[in-house]
Amino acid sequence: APQRGTRTVVLAKPPVRKLAKDLGVDLHAVTPSGPNGIVTREDVRRHAAQAEPQ
Amino acid sequence: MSESGGTFDLVILGAGSGGYAAAIRASELGMRVALIEKDKLGGTCLHYGCIPTKALLHAGEVADTIRESEKFGVRAAFDTIDMAGVHQYKDKVVSGLHRGLTGLIKSHGITVVEGEGKLTGVDEVTVNGAVYKGANIVLATGSQARSLPGLEVDGERIITSYEALRLDRVPKSAIILGGGVIGVEFASVWRSFGAEVTIVEALPHLVPAEEESSSKLLERAFRKRGIKFELGSPFESVKTTETGVSLTLANGKTVEGELLLVAVGRSPVSQGLGFEEVGIRLERGFVQVDENLHTGVGNIYAVGDLIPTLQLAHVGFAEGIFVAEHIAGLNPVNIDYDGIPRVTYSEPEVASVGITSKKAAERGIETVEFVYNLAGNGKSQILQTQGAVKVIAAKDGPVLGVHMVGSRVGELVTEGQLIYNWEALPAEVAQLIHPHPTQSEALGEAHLALAGKPLHVHD
Amino acid sequence: MSESGGTFDLVILGAGSGGYAAAIRASELGMRVALIEKDKLGGTCLHYGCIPTKALLHAGEVADTIRESEKFGVRAAFDTIDMAGVHQYKDKVVSGLHRGLTGLIKSHGITVVEGEGKLTGVDEVTVNGAVYKGANIVLATGSQARSLPGLEVDGERIITSYEALRLDRVPKSAIILGGGVIGVEFASVWRSFGAEVTIVEALPHLVPAEEESSSKLLERAFRKRGIKFELGSPFESVKTTETGVSLTLANGKTVEGELLLVAVGRSPVSQGLGFEEVGIRLERGFVQVDENLHTGVGNIYAVGDLIPTLQLAHVGFAEGIFVAEHIAGLNPVNIDYDGIPRVTYSEPEVASVGITSKKAAERGIETVEFVYNLAGNGKSQILQTQGAVKVIAAKDGPVLGVHMVGSRVGELVTEGQLIYNWEALPAEVAQLIHPHPTQSEALGEAHLALAGKPLHVHD
Numbered sequence: 001a002p003q004r005g006t007r008t009v010v011l012a013k014p015p016v017r018k019l020a021k022d023l024g025v026d027l028h029a030v031t032p033s034g035p036n037g038i039v040t041r042e043d044v045r046r047h048a049a050q051a052e053p054q
Numbered sequence: 055m056s057e058s059g060g061t062f063d064l065v066i067l068g069a070g071s072g073g074y075a076a077a078i079r080a081s082e083l084g085m086r087v088a089l090i091e092k093d094k095l096g097g098t099c100l101h102y103g104c105i106p107t108k109a110l111l112h113a114g115e116v117a118d119t120i121r122e123s124e125k126f127g128v129r130a131a132f133d134t135i136d137m138a139g140v141h142q143y144k145d146k147v148v149s150g151l152h153r154g155l156t157g158l159i160k161s162h163g164i165t166v167v168e169g170e171g172k173l174t175g176v177d178e179v180t181v182n183g184a185v186y187k188g189a190n191i192v193l194a195t196g197s198q199a200r201s202l203p204g205l206e207v208d209g210e211r212i213i214t215s216y217e218a219l220r221l222d223r224v225p226k227s228a229i230i231l232g233g234g235v236i237g238v239e240f241a242s243v244w245r246s247f248g249a250e251v252t253i254v255e256a257l258p259h260l261v262p263a264e265e266e267s268s269s270k271l272l273e274r275a276f277r278k279r280g281i282k283f284e285l286g287s288p289f290e291s292v293k294t295t296e297t298g299v300s301l302t303l304a305n306g307k308t309v310e311g312e313l314l315l316v317a318v319g320r321s322p323v324s325q326g327l328g329f330e331e332v333g334i335r336l337e338r339g340f341v342q343v344d345e346n347l348h349t350g351v352g353n354i355y356a357v358g359d360l361i362p363t364l365q366l367a368h369v370g371f372a373e374g375i376f377v378a379e380h381i382a383g384l385n386p387v388n389i390d391y392d393g394i395p396r397v398t399y400s401e402p403e404v405a406s407v408g409i410t411s412k413k414a415a416e417r418g419i420e421t422v423e424f425v426y427n428l429a430g431n432g433k434s435q436i437l438q439t440q441g442a443v444k445v446i447a448a449k450d451g452p453v454l455g456v457h458m459v460g461s462r463v464g465e466l467v468t469e470g471q472l473i474y475n476w477e478a479l480p481a482e483v484a485q486l487i488h489p490h491p492t493q494s495e496a497l498g499e500a501h502l503a504l505a506g507k508p509l510h511v512h513d
Numbered sequence: 514m515s516e517s518g519g520t521f522d523l524v525i526l527g528a529g530s531g532g533y534a535a536a537i538r539a540s541e542l543g544m545r546v547a548l549i550e551k552d553k554l555g556g557t558c559l560h561y562g563c564i565p566t567k568a569l570l571h572a573g574e575v576a577d578t579i580r581e582s583e584k585f586g587v588r589a590a591f592d593t594i595d596m597a598g599v600h601q602y603k604d605k606v607v608s609g610l611h612r613g614l615t616g617l618i619k620s621h622g623i624t625v626v627e628g629e630g631k632l633t634g635v636d637e638v639t640v641n642g643a644v645y646k647g648a649n650i651v652l653a654t655g656s657q658a659r660s661l662p663g664l665e666v667d668g669e670r671i672i673t674s675y676e677a678l679r680l681d682r683v684p685k686s687a688i689i690l691g692g693g694v695i696g697v698e699f700a701s702v703w704r705s706f707g708a709e710v711t712i713v714e715a716l717p718h719l720v721p722a723e724e725e726s727s728s729k730l731l732e733r734a735f736r737k738r739g740i741k742f743e744l745g746s747p748f749e750s751v752k753t754t755e756t757g758v759s760l761t762l763a764n765g766k767t768v769e770g771e772l773l774l775v776a777v778g779r780s781p782v783s784q785g786l787g788f789e790e791v792g793i794r795l796e797r798g799f800v801q802v803d804e805n806l807h808t809g810v811g812n813i814y815a816v817g818d819l820i821p822t823l824q825l826a827h828v829g830f831a832e833g834i835f836v837a838e839h840i841a842g843l844n845p846v847n848i849d850y851d852g853i854p855r856v857t858y859s860e861p862e863v864a865s866v867g868i869t870s871k872k873a874a875e876r877g878i879e880t881v882e883f884v885y886n887l888a889g890n891g892k893s894q895i896l897q898t899q900g901a902v903k904v905i906a907a908k909d910g911p912v913l914g915v916h917m918v919g920s921r922v923g924e925l926v927t928e929g930q931l932i933y934n935w936e937a938l939p940a941e942v943a944q945l946i947h948p949h950p951t952q953s954e955a956l957g958e959a960h961l962a963l964a965g966k967p968l969h970v971h972d
């Protein structure tokens with residue numbers, strides 16, 4: 001798991017960041033669709049869904 | 055109620071915070087639940103813990119307010135603490151909440167079984183001869199006050215929190231063995247009620263699990279309140295005298311008091327209940343579980359004070375809910391115990407969430423921190439309370455810990471809970487200017503400062 | 514201090530919440546700043562607003578606590594409100610904070626100019642003949658109490674909050690015209706101090722900007738406290754009598770009182786200051802600005818009560834910081850005014866953040882909501898306070914509003930502030946079990962319920 005405190009900053013609201021962590025999504029890999037390049041909850045979910053099929 | 059046994063999706067042994075939360079959540083998820091309790095629904099917290107102590111503490115706050123009312127321009131004469139009245143108030147609050155909880159459990163269709171249960175197999179609990187079969191079992195028998203070797207609780211002169219909560223008088227003087235949460239809270243109550251109080255703590259600080267700076271602020275405030283303490287020397291021996299109790303420390307000092315409150319921790323209730331017989335592992339009496347709170351035996355889980363996690367009611371709630379959801383296959387996120395808020399409800403209060411700077415150092419995390427003194431906080435000045443808010447963050451990273459001391463700061467810790475658990479950066483909090491004038495602004499100011507944009511920060 | 518004029522990166526007119534926050538942030542960002550103030554650093558909030566009113570309210574809380582102490586088993590005799598003592602306490606708090614602020618401004622190297630300033634060009638303010646040139650200018654002249662046509666404030670029988678704050682006695686009876694925040698807070702203070710109080714509000718509810726259910730809970734609590742109110746009929750006329758004031762409503766009713774507090778809103782201080790002369794647009798006296806708080810003229814910005822945003826100190830702080838960062842080219846995020854917390858510090862308190870259900874409906878958002886009654890909240894029972902926490906969320910979406918009534922709930926609203934501004938889902942909050950027993954648990958319970966997993970929810 002990513003170590004708390006070793007994250008460079010990606011723009012996302014805190015609960016979205018937490019969701020990404022819980023889903024095992026690396027925020028750096030997510031394409032942001034929000035204003036000012038902010039990663040939205042939907043972006044994270046979409047990314048997680050794409051990564052899923054194995 | 056059921057006296058005839060039966061078969062359930064979930065059988066829960068013990069109806070305290072952990073047990074009843076599991077019962078409620080499981081019933082919401084469609085399970086048939088049996089909840090076995092030998093005493094009262096609500097357990098320690100409701101009847102002998104959280105609620106009655108906080109009622110006493112509030113009565114203490116009322117007494118302090120009256121004694122100091124002149125400072126605020128209000129003239130009044132303090133008369134006396136009417137312990138019968140205090141108990142009436144306390145018991146009314148408890149019984150109101152108990153009634154509510156009883157109704158709640160009933161409305162969820164949970165089968166409540168009155169009586170002492172024993173694990174008689176991997177999938178069954180027996181109560182007065184009736185067998186309750188459970189596809190899943192949750193052990194939630196909680197904890198009880200413990201003592202030290204050579205220290206016999208007699209319930210009169212040497213007591214635990216249980217007796218302290220029903221004391222019919224204010225002691226003239228009290229020795230409190232143990233400077234943890236419970237000891238410190240009783241010290242605060244009795245001092246507010248007018249007693250001479252001495253706390254004896256073997257570790258070098260009061261509330262030793264807290265950030266050291268919080269301990270020091272509490273000690274300073276207690277000193278001002280005339281609460282005495284002996285730190286850093288363990289208990290050696292005790293003798294009861296004509297008039298009370300005399301306690302000797304390892305360093306040779308003696309402390310006298312009308313009574314002695316033993317508040318040195320709580321042991322799990324795990325003996326003679328059939329746990330080990332089915333293969334459950336105990337360590338120092340605590341039931342051992344994995345990260346899903348599973349005991350490793352059958353479908354038996356354990357929650358609350360019975361397992362070696364923080365002994366707090368809301369930990370019991372969280373664990374109870376977690377287990378119910380886990381059994382239902384919801385795949386809930388594991389609990390981050392660092393993210394559980396801790397509150398000591400003394401005057402002043404101590405509250406924290408996240409980790410201490412010591413723990414951060416142990417984990418090799420480079421940190422930055424800021425201490426905001428409540429002297430700069432308007433509302434705290436209005437309340438005439440002293441203390442501070444300390445925020446610890448990873449260097450260029452999220453907030454790792456919030457540590458506070460001051461009147462009423464216990465209500466501020468949930469903001470810290472969101473910040474910590476959502477891994478917010480100081481700058482993200484700093485962006486949200488807090489309402490003026492509130493105590494919560496102190497938290498806002500600390501984040502502003504950590505974000506490099508201090509507002510009301512005095513040197 | 515400087516009396517000789519000069520050239521600055523930023524010249525700020527008015528040193529209230531908005532002005533001084535801009536000054537501090539700008540100086541942190543390396544700007545040379547002149548801060549012009551004709552009265553006292555800190556402005557309305559510190560000297561005639563937030564802080565002194567909250568000190569009175571706390572003295573009121575102390576008085577109420579004493580009167581009701583028997584409920585908690587504490588015997589005491591309430592004697593009297595010593596207004597001289599109350600003022601001493603209040604003034605000590607104000608002067609302590611004023612001293613702190615003065616030191617703060619000084620330590621930032623901000624040039625403080627004492628005197629009345631006037632905009633004499635797009636890039637200059639003149640004070641007593643000395644010209645202060647600014648590459649940027651921030652107008653922050655704040656607001657003043659307004660009255661209604663036919664209602665002349667005489668400072669004796671018909672007063673504003675300014676005089677009310679220095680009244681040397683507790684009035685036997687008071688009429689309060691205006692049931693907004695300021696009116697309701699004075700009603701609460703005076704009632705706690707023993708006065709007969711009648712609030713007159715033209716709209717159908719007290720605190721009419723709040724969620725209607727909050728208004729209703731406040732009205733119920735005020736009724737219990739013996740505070741009277743006349744709602745839904747506007748003021749018609751007033752006459753002063755031998756013994757006081759007699760006020761007639763449009764519906765023909767009359768209300769009598771020893772004095773009348775006019776609390777019908779505050780008008781911007783924008784007249785005769787040269788604003789319109791340089792082309793700044795005013796509307797009902799408010800300076801018009803774009804989303805970056807720019808007036809459209811030169812490099813002139815405006816913040817605080819002078820512009821038509823929420824008249825709150827922390828809005829002034831946020832706007833001052835925003836403008837300083839904007840001028841410095843930091844590209845700060847625009848303020849979401851719905852996300853500003855609002856607190857009314859009466860007994861009980863009213864607090865909210867986010868939008869009301871009415872506003873959500875107007876915006877066509879489908880919502881779900883949950884009301885958690887404080888009767889189910891242990892700590893609120895201990896405090897013996899009544900009220901509720903209402904949480905509004907978008908259907909299958911984030912939390913849109915938090916609305917609370919009850920003693921001390923003002924400190925809980927910052928949790929709501931994070932939740933709203935970070936667009937958290939109810940389930941994300943529900944995951945974080947709140948500390949027990951706190952009032953903040955009521956907020957946690959509401960989110961648990963909205964997430965479909967109610968814990969302590971009684972029907």
Ligand SMILES: Cc1cc2nc3c(=O)[nH]c(=O)nc-3n(C[C@H](O)[C@H](O)[C@H](O)COP(=O)(O)OP(=O)(O)OC[C@H]3O[C@@H](n4cnc5c(N)ncnc54)[C@H](O)[C@@H]3O)c2cc1C
Pocket residue numbers: 067068069070071072073074090091092093094096097098099100102103104105107169170171172194195196197215236323327357358359360365366367368369370399948949950
């Ligand atoms: C004085 C004091 C103050 C406290 N204050 C706070 C506070 O402010 N905040 C906080 O978070 N925590 C507080 N705590 C801690 C809190 O009370 C516990 O963490 C919490 O009660 C643990 O819940 P539990 O369900 O694990 O156990 P318990 O609440 O102890 O419940 C266990 C239940 O199981 C029953 N039981 C046991 N064995 C059997 C059996 N064989 N058959 C049937 N029933 C059985 C017991 O009768 C009991 O009702 C306090 C504790 C004390 C003692």
Ligand SMILES: Cc1cc2nc3c(=O)[nH]c(=O)nc-3n(C[C@H](O)[C@H](O)[C@H](O)COP(=O)(O)OP(=O)(O)OC[C@H]3O[C@@H](n4cnc5c(N)ncnc54)[C@H](O)[C@@H]3O)c2cc1C
Pocket residue numbers: 489490491526527528529530531532549550551552553555556557558559561562563564566628629630631653654655656674695782786816817818819824825826827828829858
């Ligand atoms: C009774 C009362 C209670 C309140 N309680 C609260 C509360 O609890 N919480 C809250 O958030 N808000 C509260 N407010 C509102 C709060 O006080 C204002 O929102 C805040 O003060 C606005 O800040 P400001 O900087 O815009 O204006 P102000 O604080 O009014 O400051 C303007 C400053 O400009 C100066 N000035 C004006 N013209 C000139 C000039 N020509 N030259 C030089 N100086 C000049 C004035 O002397 C003043 O100091 C309260 C207000 C009142 C009246």
